[in-house]
Amino acid sequence: MMEVEKMEFEDIRPLHDSEVKEGIGRLLAVKEFRGMVEYAFQGMIPFEKVEEQLKRIETVKEFQSGLITKMLGFVIQKTSDSFTFSGLENIEKDKAYLFLSTHRDIVLDSALMNLVLNDNEYETARIAIGDNLVKEPWINDLVRLNKSFIVKRGRQGKDKVLASMQLSSYIAHSIKTDNESVWIAQREGRTKDGIDKTQPGLIKMLSIAGRKDPVNHLRSLNIVPVSISYEYNPCDAMLLPELLAKSEDREYVKSPMEDLMSMMKGIEGKKGRIHLHFGRPLNDFSENLKNVNGEKFVSQVVSLADHEIYHTFKLWPTNYIACDLLIGNQRWENEYSAEEKATFEKVMTQRVASVEGNPDKLKELYLKMYANPVIMRMTETNEEN
Template sequence: METPAEYDDIRCYEAKDLKATFDALLADEQFCGILQQLFPEMAFEQLKAGIYSCKEVIDFQEKFIYTYIDKLMSKVSLGYDLNCEKIENKRKAYTFISNHRDIVLDPALLAMLLIKNGFSTTQEIAIGDNLLIYPWIKHFVRLNKAFIVQRSLGLREMLAASKKMSSYMHFVIREKQNPIWIAQREGRAKDSNDKTAEAVLKMVAMGGTGTPLGNLKEMNIVPMSLSYEYDPCDYLKAQEFQLKRDNADFKKSKQDDLLNMQTGIFGFKGHVHFAMGTPINDWLDELEDAPKGEFFGEIALRMDREIYRNYRLFPGNYVAADLLRGNADHASHYSADEKNHFEKYLSGQLAKIIIPNKDEAFLRERILEMYANPVFNHESVL
């Protein structure tokens, strides 16, 4: 199904766009250099011919993206999996709203896991325009089924852009019958205290033609939990906390964003687990008579509980919780060796931070919070 022209500036690329997109990417010197680094065993002309042979987006994803990521994950992880037992109909188009650890790998791994677990297709992905720091990145993500969240706008323009994006998302679910992935809030929760933003739910509800409840039901929302045993960017997040603490005007540069993306992709992650929770349509009608001012807040709260309930917690999470609180309340969840291993890991990550006036105690606490908060949130819903 062809997407209406009104969405041309934000939609993901389709089969009709492939030739022009490949032309633009293969004319970009930086992209070509990266491509050759990723596939050193293939001659450039062979790569080029393989890319142009792709007639559908899924062809490009399976031949190049998923082949590479699967090989990469065998080196930088201990495996990745998906629990989707709460999803009865895998051919239905769902909107997966999840916590967020890595803007590149979160949706890429989910797409691969959907195919491996019998879903009918890969999902479209919401990605902020602030991350599209080079022209080739914008082409590349839209080639991989990303649609653009426009963030660098004034208030009035932002409202119009949100309505347009919501309308597009409803079109994707209703007409294209394609699943969607969107993060539960703008940007990562750098302390891993994951909370669904009411603004995200309000945006999703804008695009339909019915009531807010009806519009949300149309989107078939599923809360989803992402659990990384190790976050390769933990030290970069801690560093950013101190830089912002010491300088209220601090803002990350394009180079900082690129470093975060590279570190997230190529850094060691340990085990990675995705878990789909109960679709909210199972209980959404219970809120039909909720006060207008509480409606979205109550949905966000219930979604958070589902996300927390479905975390997979690792020994390092429990070690961090005890180190942060200065007790041994979770000692039954880890061995002495596992505790020593995590403390060694923590010291290694802290050593990577090289900034003026490095506050070791502050930085250590920030990293511990990143690993401990999932434990505290999970325990809050038991």
């Protein structure tokens, strides 16, 4: 079998600086790209001016600073009430990390983290993105210009093994050889039920590149849990059919355009407030990782990552309101106002009504989606006590 150290990354890596001009040229020839840019800037910046600026860009960093961060600024201003962050003191500017992140939005989770890094003069991270999201050539160009690398989904047998080896090797190469940080979601696919848990299989995949000494290899990746929370999830109603099917033990089949629709809704939908937090590197908890190896080490990494996320995930009034409505009490009434509760119930009623199915069951699933972050924090706190 192909040696991990010798595997090539040509089919998954981001574009190099030497490829930026050609990549931008391909984007400028696509009408969908123009439409996206015009939508993002809402006519405040004419496309012709953007095009002129793009033609002068020669590096990935210039592309991110010159286009992506500006577009994000407009999106945040239009669709959120505020965007805050914390925990930046937990990471060093000249050090590469594996940012292990909660995943609620297909595009914005990683983009907003990179925005914080860029605005605070840190190097941005390379971004893991599933190949199911980049089927259009122009989207492939766009994300690879934005430091994204491709995760091959849906492989079977030997192809799946090779894809995992390649991915693990590329992540290790980025951090340990290129000194480039990496963003990756803590699980495959977005968290839909509000329970943010790291998949053990992901940690096992990361360890493949260090198969001779997986424990020290995982330590060398400098894993940092990252949590990002949205007061309102613009895609919450779109998630209900899948959650309903799962609750009824039915198979759920995505529509062909569902991922693209979720991407657009996540970007353009109202989010309320947004908060991102950089947790402490897991290596800071080295006392918890002594004298363990193999499966035990994987479970310890998962447990530590989840613990850091549960305790740093920003809880909004919507989370506390949903928890009280779900359980039927007023335990958290000091965490929200009557106006905030009325707004949440109005939004919930409208969004649940837009989905086919048992309204009571859909309401329960909707409430759990927002209440589970509170419940998970309470559960872990009780376990610690």
